Amino acid sequence: MTDAATTTPPTAAAVEASEPDAIATYLATDGADVVARMNTDFADAVLLVGRVLGGRPEATSAALVGLDARGVDAVAVDAEDEHRCRVDFDEEVTDPLMFTAALLGLVVRAREVSGEEGLTRAEQEVARLSAIRTFVTSVVAVEDVHPHLRQITFGGGDLHAFVPNGPDAFVYVLLPPPGRTELTVDQSFSWEAVPDMAEADRPVGAYYTVRRWRPEAGELDVLFVLHGDTGPASAWAARAQVGDPVALWGPRTSWDPPADTDHYVLVADETGLPAVAGVLDLLPPEASIQVVAEVASPAERQDLPDHPGATVTWLSRGGAEAGTATHLLVDAVRSLEWRGDHPYVFGGGESRALTEVRRHVRDERGCPREAVSLVAYWRHAADTDDAVEAAAADDGVEAAAAAG
Ligand SMILES: Cc1cc2nc3c(=O)[nH]c(=O)nc-3n(C[C@H](O)[C@H](O)[C@H](O)COP(=O)(O)OP(=O)(O)OC[C@H]3O[C@@H](n4cnc5c(N)ncnc54)[C@H](O)[C@@H]3O)c2cc1C
Structure with a gap:
């Protein structure tokens, strides 16, 4: 998965x-x-x-x-x-x-x-x-990393029972409905029940990566990209204060490298860098890793753990809006000289940018499906209906052929 x-x-x-x-x-x-x-x-x-x-x-x-x-x-x-x-x-x-x-x-x-x-x-x-649980907890610390990135720490409630399940462990952060301050869900939350909730009571939220988990304190850190008030999660994060309640549905993971992996290619924009950082924490010193990371400007680079086997290529949009430089990542990945015969390509970022990278590594580099975990973490608003046809043409028919 x-x-x-x-x-x-x-x-x-x-x-x-x-x-x-x-x-x-x-x-x-x-x-x-x-x-x-x-x-x-x-x-x-x-x-x-x-x-x-x-x-x-x-x-x-x-x-x-x-x-x-x-x-x-x-x-x-x-x-x-x-x-x-x-x-x-x-x-x-x-x-x-x-x-x-x-x-x-x-x-x-x-x-x-x-x-x-x-x-x-x-x-x-x-x-x-159906076995995934919901943790009810609250904000215990807020720290601005830079004007567009905020670290929010959750702790208390039943979070002590949290167990991350991968270096990119992610949770769905469930928030109070817009204009409300109290949660409308509890530990018994299920997605099946949401359509039956009154619209005004439905939680809002989004998926976020657990950047750090401190079991002794029962606290976890999440890095929220602040992209304005266009989305409820970003709007919430920009105003988050100690004591604000949240529920976390998870964890889940996309990290699933094949056993014969001999090289890692990690690809991300700002939203995927917490997962990349988690992978760098996980992989042993002898691992061979290439990171390709897109950010708005050099000032918005995120701290990544030092890893002796990793080289990091930082790409800057030169301040351009996120999701508009869709070729940056694929161009950089295309120019990489890979260091292994069995690479695992992992990452997260804007949907169209990641689709370009996925096409390149699958179609041009010949990576098998199980060696590619490139996840659309968010989608730029410019995407339209045409994307359905494009995706069907790109992934669907190819998948049909592969399955045969
Ligand atoms: C597995 C997974 C892990 C993720 N981990 C993280 C993480 O650790 N940190 C993180 O910040 N995000 C992460 N994301 C991405 C995050 O879930 C999305 O950015 C989400 O859309 C934010 O929700 P929202 O309510 O703010 O905006 P939405 O309501 O989803 O979108 C509103 C508008 O904002 C735009 N938008 C959404 N996200 C961005 C963005 N990042 N930059 C610019 N415009 C945007 C959309 O195009 C849309 O027009 C992750 C996503 C997934 C699937």
């Missing part, structure tokens, strides 16, 4: 969404990622759906190529040809929060109809996610 994906909570945009066009907004901003993640992370579930519900029992691979409120479009590939098929959800999606359940419902229906034994990765993931 390499991403904050389809069987998981939708983004803050979805949690917030209440306008009539919320579905269209969600599909435009998140649809491409949902389709891509289904194809890359849950290829076996997509194949099950394509075979059983798409009417292509002999298919050896399948990929989603479209998603809307009523269902999915897929391409199933069998020995004869590629077949486009349409599979409708059990009921039309009327709230973005329903997409996860609707997609999973297809897998469940395919399993029932087929009568086949087994568990796809999607079904396994659901079982794993």
Whole structure:
């Protein structure tokens, strides 16, 4: 599992969404990622759906190529040809929060109809996610690293029971609804319950990486990029004060290097650097590591742990808005001379920038899927509906071929 994906909570945009066009907004901003993640992370579930519900029992691979409120479009590939098929959800999606359940419902229906034994990765993931707990805690310290980066320390409550599960361990930071100061969720929080909450009571939030965990104190540090008041999490972080309550749903991890990895390529913008720092803390001194890091300007570099085997290439946007220099990272990765035969490429950052890097390492460098964990940590607002088609063309069809 390499991403904050389809069987998981939708983004803050979805949690917030209440306008009539919320579905269209969600599909435009998140649809491409949902389709891509289904194809890359849950290829076996997509194949099950394509075979059983798409009417292509002999298919050896399948990929989603479209998603809307009523269902999915897929391409199933069998020995004869590629077949486009349409599979409708059990009921039309009327709230973005329903997409996860609707997609999973297809897998469940395919399993029932087929009568086949087994568990796809999607079904396994659901079982794993349902075991994730929610910690209720509060802010115990706030420190400005620079004007666009704030370290917030959480502690107290039941956080002493927290156990990180990877160097990039991340949590969904659940915050009070806009305009409120008290949490509307507790330890019993579940994503399935959110659609049933009154809209005014729904929590807001986003995923953040646990930069440091101090078990003896029961405290963890998170580095929040402050990108203004356009997002509820950034707006909250900019005003956070000691005593403010939060709930943390997690942890989860994307770090999953294959056993034969002999070289690490770590790629990140500001949002992914806490995870990169965690990896540098983890890897032994003999590890060979290349880091490519994008920040707004040299003044906004983040402190990274010293590692004897790491070289760091800092890239500056020259003050340009985050998410607008989409070629910076890929150009730098392209010019790297890799130091191993079995690299593991890991990182997080803006969706389009990371897509470019993923295409490069998969298509041009030939990295296998399991050696690439490049996660879209956020998406620049310029992304549009076209992204769904682009992602389907990029990841979906490729995934179908690979699965075959
Ligand atoms: C696994 C994972 C780990 C993450 N770890 C961290 C972390 O440690 N630190 C961190 O700061 N972020 C991290 N992120 C990214 C963070 O979740 C997103 O930036 C998130 O969108 C912030 O939510 P929001 O409510 O502020 O904005 P949203 O409501 O999601 O977005 C509102 C607007 O802000 C823009 N936007 C969102 N994020 C940024 C940004 N970083 N810069 C510029 N514009 C932005 C969007 O394009 C949109 O237009 C992580 C994400 C994932 C998936």
